[in-house]
Amino acid sequence: xxxxxxxxxxxxxxxxxxxxxxxxxxxxxxxxxxxxxxxxxxxxxxxxxxxxxxxxxxxxxxxxxxxxxxxxxxxxxxxxxxxxxxxxxxxxxxxxxxxxxxxxxxxxxxxxxxxxxxxxxx
Amino acid sequence: xxxxxxxxxxxxxxxxxxxxxxxxxxxxxxxxxxxxxxxxxxxxxxxxxxxxxxxxxxxxxxxxxxxxxxxxxxxxxxxxxxxxxxxxxxxxxxxxxxxxxxxxxxxxxxxxx
Numbered sequence: 001x002x003x004x005x006x007x008x009x010x011x012x013x014x015x016x017x018x019x020x021x022x023x024x025x026x027x028x029x030x031x032x033x034x035x036x037x038x039x040x041x042x043x044x045x046x047x048x049x050x051x052x053x054x055x056x057x058x059x060x061x062x063x064x065x066x067x068x069x070x071x072x073x074x075x076x077x078x079x080x081x082x083x084x085x086x087x088x089x090x091x092x093x094x095x096x097x098x099x100x101x102x103x104x105x106x107x108x109x110x111x112x113x114x115x116x117x118x119x120x121x122x
Numbered sequence: 123x124x125x126x127x128x129x130x131x132x133x134x135x136x137x138x139x140x141x142x143x144x145x146x147x148x149x150x151x152x153x154x155x156x157x158x159x160x161x162x163x164x165x166x167x168x169x170x171x172x173x174x175x176x177x178x179x180x181x182x183x184x185x186x187x188x189x190x191x192x193x194x195x196x197x198x199x200x201x202x203x204x205x206x207x208x209x210x211x212x213x214x215x216x217x218x219x220x221x222x223x224x225x226x227x228x229x230x231x232x233x234x235x
Contacts (some may be wrong), residue, residue: 007176009149037172044215044226044227044228044229044231045164045166045172045215045217045226046225046226047223047224047225057223059223061223062223095171095172100174100177101177101219102219103153103160103219103220103221104221104222105222106218106219106220106221106222106223106224107219107224108162108174108177108189108217108219109172109174110174110183112171112173113171114170114173115171
């Protein structure tokens with residue numbers, strides 16, 4: 001059974017940092033492209049970042065470019081999102097998602113984790 | 123960026139009736155090289171992550187009931203839920219994967235009348 005379990009969310013002050021993790025199981029993690037997608041409270045879905053299966057190709061939404069860094073450790077079946085210089089508008093549930101198909105970093109995802117809440121507030 | 127606009131924002135449908143959700147993209151998401159529309163639909167129930175329903179504008183994901191169907195071409199797409207069931211109460215999102223960044227519609231909330 002495919003499982004994606006996010007962790008690392010919490011309350012952080014504006015300007016602070018947080019590192020999210022996503023533990024994958026039930027599939028060959030190293031062969032799949034992965035994404036982070038977020039959802040602000042009561043709002044819609046916003047794609048955040050993409051990483052290729054080998055970790056060499058990365059894409060970011062303009063809203064997080066230069067502040068967030070996506071990475072993966074295929075030996076540990078884990079996906080990460082390092083978030084720096086956090087802003088109020090980064091408050092959201094962050095989902096990791098397994099990409100089923102991608103075109104130039106734009107994907108559809110067939111499995112999603114339950115999400116981890118990041119709250120940026122003073 | 124491609125802007126995805128859904129209509130309506132919400133709708134209430136009686137059990138057993140049909141729900142129709144529209145999605146319009148600001149530019150075509152049809153890729154002639156593979157003759158496919160790069161359009162997916164997701165369902166999100168309260169407190170849950172999104173669930174993939176449809177990709178390539180009309181292909182149902184494995185395990186999705188056949189009362190869910192997708193149609194459309196180019197810039198105009200439709201998700202139809204036939205014979206609405208109580209468990210279909212959710213927010214539905216369209217999403218294009220034709221270009222980066224992928225973008226989602228704002229969501230359509232489906233309720234029971």
